[in-house]
Amino acid sequence: MTEQQFDLIVIGGGGVGSSTAYFAALRKLNVLVLEQFPRGHEQGSSHGETRVIRTAYHEHPDYVPLAQNAYKLWQRIEDRFERALLSPCGLMLAGPPDAETIHGARTASDLHGIELEDVPAQEFQERFPGFNLPEGYEVVYEPNAGFLDVEECVETFFELAQLKGAQFAWDSPVTHWESDGESVTVFVGEKTFHARNLVIASGAWSNQLLNETPGFPSLEVLRKFMVWFPVRADSYDLSLGSSIFHYTMPYGEFYGFPSLDGETVKVCEHSGGRTVSPPFKEAPEMMDSDLEPLERFLTDVMPDLEPQSESYSPCLYTLTSDRHFIVDEHPQHQNVHFAAGLSGHGFKFVNVIGKALADLVIDRETEQPISFLSLKRFTNPGF
Ligand SMILES: Cc1cc2nc3c(=O)[nH]c(=O)nc-3n(C[C@H](O)[C@H](O)[C@H](O)COP(=O)(O)OP(=O)(O)OC[C@H]3O[C@@H](n4cnc5c(N)ncnc54)[C@H](O)[C@@H]3O)c2cc1C
Known part of the structure; x- marks a missing residue:
């Protein structure tokens, strides 16, 4: 029997991974998410009732257009799918x-x-x-600031992604991955999974999966x-x-x-x-x-x-050392992308980051203003 070949494998079923799965499946990719823990686990960073969403972004004004897009996108998802995700409260x-x-x-x-x-x-x-x-x-x-219901946001993306055909493999810890630039092989113990593209959204475990990436800083x-x-x-x-x-x-x-x-x-x-x-x-x-x-x-x-x-x-x-996220294409493999180092303030953005990653996989570009989050800033500080 031939093994199934996916368009995209996403490693990590947290905030970024669930959102990426949804936006990629929405754009008709055949998606598999590999998550090391059970659905709804509390071992990572996307749990605990509430997350702040705000747009007067004190960490850096470059985040403002992205935060404004995120705010509108959360509201669009709420309205379209009748979900209660965002509560404005100042x-x-x-x-x-x-x-x-x-x-x-x-x-x-x-x-x-x-x-x-x-x-x-x-x-x-x-x-x-x-x-x-x-x-x-x-x-x-x-x-106009408010809070997001963090569990409901992640669960909404799981459900919407599944409705669009995405598959989820829970309790599937990825040990390593390989790419030849055209396809990827992802290893979960003895099992292998194949896809044309890979997105790594592994939160606190990013050092382990990205440590051989040139220029990737230790988180x-x-x-x-x-x-x-x-x-x-x-x-x-x-x-x-x-x-x-x-x-x-x-x-x-x-x-x-x-x-x-x-x-x-x-x-x-x-x-x-x-x-x-x-x-x-x-x-x-x-x-x-x-x-x-x-x-x-x-x-x-x-x-x-x-x-x-x-x-x-x-x-x-x-x-990250500068407390800003890294969202980028892998410098050696154009079919591998990642979001890492969300530095304690990233949840509000997981919708736009997931959308940007899906765009990058499909189009190799995105309208989301994420260039200031490039990996290149660590190797080329003038970037
Ligand atoms: C206490 C706290 C408060 C916060 N408050 C805010 C806030 O108010 N506003 C805000 O915007 N942000 C906030 N944040 C930050 C925000 O929650 C995180 O930036 C965001 O949740 C990170 O999402 P993620 O997808 O990168 O990581 P996660 O949600 O942790 O997802 C990573 C997933 O990858 C899986 N994984 C890792 N390695 C593997 C592997 N090898 N194989 C398979 N699966 C793997 C993990 O199990 C995990 O499920 C807060 C964070 C914390 C901890």
Whole structure:
């Protein structure tokens, strides 16, 4: 019996892989996704209820057009398939005047005309009940920011991709792959799979699958925790208009979401984290050193939360040295593409990254503005 030849194999069924599978299948490719864990697993980076989506992009204004495309595309998928994926609720950024979040958001807003309000300190208490504002802090508010239901987004892509004919092989850890430029062979233990094209969307495991790629930088993987704290009052209720918040404190960066259930609030530290290595089984338990900065933040800023956590979930950040993603064609194989190093802020973009990867596979070009995320910036810094 001859083995099936796919148009495209995608390694990884997380945020990027599920989206790539959908957009490639939509464009009539015969797609196979190989995922090492079961469907809906919580071992990678695309789980834990919520992800921030915002467009006044403080990390770099080059992300703004991509974030605007992502925002519209999430809304189009919601409308077309009657899914609830994106909840606009606004985002409050608080920090000292030199905080990168505040001046970065202002720069992005000025350059791209994004609505961003300066909130005077005397209006703060009334507008953000349940939050304290440290002396001398500035506040800006992005009214159109919101959050994505992370599990629902990934599941939506799985379902839509399957409807378009994509196949998924769960519990299929890829050990290595080969390409001769025309076709690829992908190895899962003793089994081999064949396709004309390969997309590698392997999140925290990218170093293992891309380590022989010329110019590919070693990515650092950090263990992070999402922590849910019980509320003492209804100050943070989504239903009462509470927003996402992000504070730059002298001891770290903290953010969280409005209460979805009226009982708990999810709060995370964006800074910090412990470096971990494959297979990332170590340190899934939260330690005092993970919790202490969060407790200090709650004591300083959120008096209506109990500082003793109710539950938590571990997650992985995969960081490039400049904290920007890499989305590109493999420098040696034109039929291999990858997205890696989404650096703790990539979920909002997985729809447009998946669409761009499908375009690159089929057309070798894309209208998505991703050239600033090229691998070449590591080998040719002037690029
Ligand atoms: C705590 C936390 C909070 C975050 N908050 C935000 C936020 O608010 N907003 C935002 O935009 N982003 C946020 N992010 C970042 C965002 O979630 C990630 O950038 C994004 O989910 C990464 O998607 P991915 O597809 O690259 O990785 P993943 O979703 O982890 O997918 C990679 C998949 O590849 C599979 N895989 C790996 N190797 C193999 C192999 N050899 N064979 C088969 N399968 C393999 C893995 O099992 C995994 O399922 C956050 C991340 C974390 C951890």
